[in-house]
Amino acid sequence: MTDIAPFHVMALLARAKELEAAGRSIIHMEIGEPDFPTAEPIVAAGQRALAAGHTRYTAAAGLPELRQTISDHYRERYGIEIPAQRILITPGASGALQLATAALINPGDRVLLADPGYPCNRHFVRLVEGRATGVPVGPETGYQLTAELVERHWDEQTTAVLLASPANPTGTAIAPEALAAIVATIEARGGRLIMDEIYHGLIYGAPVQTALAYSDQVLVVNSFSKYYGMTGWRLGWLVAPEDLVGTVEKLAQNLFLAASTPAQHAALAAFTPAAAAIFEARRREFLARRDFLLPALRELGFRIPVTPDGAFYLYADCGRFTDDSHGFALRLLEETGVAITPGIDFGGHLPHRHVRFAYTNAIPQLAEGVERLRRAL
């Protein structure tokens, strides 16, 4: 338990709420979830599911219709065939990450991760007595691992690599060819790739490709939380290789029993044209926010050397202002009411020189935040 870190931003968030309760105006740029509520067609489907009495357990792997709908989605969006039977519905990407790591990792196994990266990943590995090795990444590789980095850090004990594209906290994606090379490198060594594609829909430049296009041996994690705007419903999915389906299914039975039934029924509406139109409008809004906030922060003196491809984060080098990003974030909160996340939540590689801005707030608020930062800095 001593190896498991709490989210440091939570203390900051608590302080932000305290200040708000005391009447201070706070600009939230620390929160990693869309500010939009769940789209109306999904909410309506959830309400109908409740009215229809869909309140009992589903099978551990999820509603057959939803698994089939996601299978169809892979065909339509990526042009690939993933049988529904390989798709397991989970309690969020969180549940999928737990199934994938628990199924693959034995005590002592090493798992390579990008540092900075999503903080929970190393803890999923630690939970089952694996050893997460953060590989320092920077702007040179778009804050992502490369085939070359995987090769360099691989050793006898390494059995898996866990990546996200686009990633949290950097928003950067792995280009299709680079991803293909990573998959090939891992599989040549007999290892497995766990690929977190939770931010796949939220992409602003060149299209991303799913890792499933390059191998049927990867484990792909996804979620209804971010692009589909369903964070609080706790729903995601895992695509497992054929030979692991039985394994992850028995694990899901024992750890979760099943994912939320009303959420699963609601999620069926996420693949309708009405919902798609809302998601697309929201994606464009996030893009507009990125295109506002990125140059504004650069102008203030934050270094953001790589333009993020997706998600809703900017990972900024604040070395011009501080070498203590945690104290810096706390001070900014107290002095300006602007809440951001210190780098320490994302790993051990230069955390003290980085902060994360989330553009999960409308442009007028972001503009006010920038103005306050300008005055303070």
Add this chain to the structure above:
Amino acid sequence: MTDIAPFHVMALLARAKELEAAGRSIIHMEIGEPDFPTAEPIVAAGQRALAAGHTRYTAAAGLPELRQTISDHYRERYGIEIPAQRILITPGASGALQLATAALINPGDRVLLADPGYPCNRHFVRLVEGRATGVPVGPETGYQLTAELVERHWDEQTTAVLLASPANPTGTAIAPEALAAIVATIEARGGRLIMDEIYHGLIYGAPVQTALAYSDQVLVVNSFSKYYGMTGWRLGWLVAPEDLVGTVEKLAQNLFLAASTPAQHAALAAFTPAAAAIFEARRREFLARRDFLLPALRELGFRIPVTPDGAFYLYADCGRFTDDSHGFALRLLEETGVAITPGIDFGGHLPHRHVRFAYTNAIPQLAEGVERLRRAL
């Protein structure tokens, strides 16, 4: 992964559904969840929460109002004070069991469980490299551990005991004095008790007491699934000792992020008088079913030596008919359309001579099931 067992009843359930799809009439007595849908006041509260846009993440520990409401519930129902801050909202009792086991158990630690018992428990222990030791229990001790059994099986490596009262698959409860003695025995050895009280509301005889009444060091698991009829919503809670609150909270942040938001809002309505009246009516209905099914099965020749105190299960010795309860259950399904759960799902102590009947079906169906069994046996 080879140590993790799937639920064997799932194969049987799949076969039952196949038979049903082919037009056969199936009497379901294998299913461990109430046949009632979620009570109307809770459904309505869930729909209102969705309409109000309560669809984003809550704090990892849950909605403050819900934690406070549960704290009030401990005062009103048991007469004890549990500060809301010690109550964490989880994705089902499943989530609470995972937090409790992961927080307490180090690799190699031994955890004592009752055998037969809830099948997932040994897997939660196994997941974090602990060693679950099933202690064989029979009718002599009401299928429960006693202080004496804990003492006898405790060794240097033992650090915790995980019990349920009333239990699955036996429905038997631990009497207050016996529970107090168990707690004292464990704590005298420096160990911890994890107590699963998921079936606490569903009790038909003498009142049960929460383990929290005897110590503030126990970890109590509970859920909205069974008594509150919210299985598919995936909501439960953990009461943690003061000194473990920070630990389980950071674990919850990393593993789950949070429990379902609509479910948490809906669950607030579970503590209203309108909902309580529905739960009480359902409890009486379960009691009537037990009082119908128990003598009927005994008359058929099943040995059920201990009258269960709660839950909705009868754990029956079928030794008069077979020494292969799994084959017996499959044959009964094929020949009579009656679905029951073989003992093998609940542990290694005489599983081949036991089956579990769940009375999660109305009395006319139960009567039809008994009739079919009578003809077949």
